[in-house]
Amino acid sequence: MTRFLPAPALALLAALPLWLSDYGLGLMIGMVTYVTLASAWALFSGHTRYVSLATVAFYGTGAYTVAVLNEALPYPLVLLCAGGIGAAMALVVGLSTLRLAGVYFVIFTFGLAELVRQLITWYEVNVTGTLGRYIFLDVTAKGIYWQMLGLGALTIGLTAWIHRHRLGLALRVIGDDEVVAAHSGINLARTKLIAFTLSATIITLAGAIASPRWVYVEPSIVFNPTVSFLTVIMALLGGANRLWGPLLGAVPLFLLFEWLSVDFPDTYPIFLGLLFIGVVFAFPNGVLAGVESLRHRLKERRA
Amino acid sequence: MSFLSIENATKSFGGLKAVNDVSFTVEQGEIVGLLGPNGSGKTTLLNLVSGALPATSGRIALEGHALTGKRPDLIARAGVARTFQLVRILPSLTLEENVMIPAVFGTVAHWGAAAEAVAREALETVGLTDAGRRAGDLTYIDQKRLELARALAAEPRLLLLDEWLAGLNPTELAEGIALIRSLRETGITIVMVEHILEAVRALCPRCVVMNSGTLIADGATEKVLSDPHVIAAYLGEVEDA
Numbered sequence: 323m324t325r326f327l328p329a330p331a332l333a334l335l336a337a338l339p340l341w342l343s344d345y346g347l348g349l350m351i352g353m354v355t356y357v358t359l360a361s362a363w364a365l366f367s368g369h370t371r372y373v374s375l376a377t378v379a380f381y382g383t384g385a386y387t388v389a390v391l392n393e394a395l396p397y398p399l400v401l402l403c404a405g406g407i408g409a410a411m412a413l414v415v416g417l418s419t420l421r422l423a424g425v426y427f428v429i430f431t432f433g434l435a436e437l438v439r440q441l442i443t444w445y446e447v448n449v450t451g452t453l454g455r456y457i458f459l460d461v462t463a464k465g466i467y468w469q470m471l472g473l474g475a476l477t478i479g480l481t482a483w484i485h486r487h488r489l490g491l492a493l494r495v496i497g498d499d500e501v502v503a504a505h506s507g508i509n510l511a512r513t514k515l516i517a518f519t520l521s522a523t524i525i526t527l528a529g530a531i532a533s534p535r536w537v538y539v540e541p542s543i544v545f546n547p548t549v550s551f552l553t554v555i556m557a558l559l560g561g562a563n564r565l566w567g568p569l570l571g572a573v574p575l576f577l578l579f580e581w582l583s584v585d586f587p588d589t590y591p592i593f594l595g596l597l598f599i600g601v602v603f604a605f606p607n608g609v610l611a612g613v614e615s616l617r618h619r620l621k622e623r624r625a
Numbered sequence: 626m627s628f629l630s631i632e633n634a635t636k637s638f639g640g641l642k643a644v645n646d647v648s649f650t651v652e653q654g655e656i657v658g659l660l661g662p663n664g665s666g667k668t669t670l671l672n673l674v675s676g677a678l679p680a681t682s683g684r685i686a687l688e689g690h691a692l693t694g695k696r697p698d699l700i701a702r703a704g705v706a707r708t709f710q711l712v713r714i715l716p717s718l719t720l721e722e723n724v725m726i727p728a729v730f731g732t733v734a735h736w737g738a739a740a741e742a743v744a745r746e747a748l749e750t751v752g753l754t755d756a757g758r759r760a761g762d763l764t765y766i767d768q769k770r771l772e773l774a775r776a777l778a779a780e781p782r783l784l785l786l787d788e789w790l791a792g793l794n795p796t797e798l799a800e801g802i803a804l805i806r807s808l809r810e811t812g813i814t815i816v817m818v819e820h821i822l823e824a825v826r827a828l829c830p831r832c833v834v835m836n837s838g839t840l841i842a843d844g845a846t847e848k849v850l851s852d853p854h855v856i857a858a859y860l861g862e863v864e865d866a
Binding site for chain 1: 675676677696697698701702706707709713714715716717718722725726727729730731732736775779
């Protein structure tokens with residue numbers, strides 16, 4: 323049954339803008355964006371357990387690509403360029419870092435996001451002489467919503483396919499034990515690179531698609547590290563190694579953050595911090611795994 | 626040409642030569658015991674063969690094709706499988722998935738029903754049932770069984786066992802010996818690091834002995850075990866003997 327549910331649900335989501343107010347549509351764009359980011363993040367990190375904080379490095383790069391090219395190229399080509407740049411960047415980063423394991427990888431990816439932001443700032447100040455850029459595209463909010471919805475559906479579909487394919491099995495083995503993976507004939511570098519590049523390309527595209535909403539961009543806006551942390555915590559909350567886990571984490575957390583940032587703009591970061599701690603303590607393996615083990619325990623008690 | 630040839634294999638860690646200029650060959654279908662006191666370099670030598678560590682110098686070849694310098698996944702695909710001294714299972718995967726991995730990514734690259742069939746057969750060989758269980762829930766002996774099943778599912782031509790029989794109780798040990806003996810009938814070649822002499826005598830017609838990284842004896846098991854150099858290596862040199 324669950325296999326046939328996504329299609330009508332997607333159609334319903336696609337029809338949603340017909341009834342929504344501008345505010346509602348903006349909310350939906352944000353939500354679908356985070357579902358896409360969390361799902362794309364989990365595509366690589368969920369099974370391999372390589373925790374990447376580089377989400378915003380790619381997301382921001384996507385947005386910045388649009389900011390630079392939006393007046394020079396037609397929109398589809400701009401998107402294509404963003405995807406290409408994201409993929410190329412992921413390949414370079416992946417080749418140089420996927421040998422790092424554990425906390426070293428986490429720190430590197432965090433550093434990467436900062437590095438990209440500082441490089442662009444330096445370039446804009448010293449070479450082009452301006453810091454901010456404007457994005458003038460005749461893409462409507464509805465258009466952004468539909469594109470992001472399509473990208474999100476594509477991400478979850480791709481993840482489902484990978485789960486059933488050898489690549490998914492290889493990623494799970496890598497997450498459990500890389501030595502065993504290598505000794506079983508799995509090419510570690512290639513497997514990780516494929517998944518990392520797919521994930522990063524999707525994240526870059528998400529940044530490119532979302533960028534017209536900003537109108538004005540500068541590095542400190544589009545390379546906000548909170549995006550990376552939110553993505554991680556959303557995927558972890560739902561369960562990063564489950565197909566629907568990231569979605570399940572992203573929807574409630576996004577709504578919660580939205581409510582907090584509107585109603586408590588000054589104390590919002592405190593709630594954010596508390597929530598991070600709470601999720602890690604309460605659901606170390608994600609809500610889906612938690613529910614499953616609870617059901618398992620209940621069944622055993624009954625038996 | 627020998628099936629497995631190890632020529633002047635050397636591995637240095639800084640100033641320490643863990644494996645120092647070791648050479649011997651193994652013929653197809655042989656079961657060779659690799660003996661030596663703790664720290665003599667046996668596991669390091671297995672690591673050089675399986676590609677877990679790169680050799681500092683020397684050449685290791687399987688049927689004339691060099692293994693040295695290759696990545697472990699390529700060596701696995703060439704038909705070499707191993708178990709680890711400290712058991713390495715994949716705790717979040719089921720038994721069947723654990724065992725399926727080398728069948729999927731190994732020499733033959735099975736997928737779907739074919740991979741599952743290979744996995745079930747290997748599980749049956751080592752006597753494990755209930756293939757849907759999570760590997761993390763297994764007892765120690767069953768984890769060892771699982772690791773062997775995984776190695777067998779690779780359908781290897783050369784199997785490296787690193788103290789696979791260590792830590793078993795007498796009943797389990799007898800079962801383990803019978804299991805390895807049954808493998809011999811399949812024509813597989815085995816190099817096994819082992820401390821339990823009972824098992825070595827029962828399984829290995831030939832032994833190779835290492836001490837402090839060098840090869841000190843190579844020959845028929847009974848002869849090697851009574852060699853004064855070997856006894857001295859295990860018990861320490863007797864002064865003025």
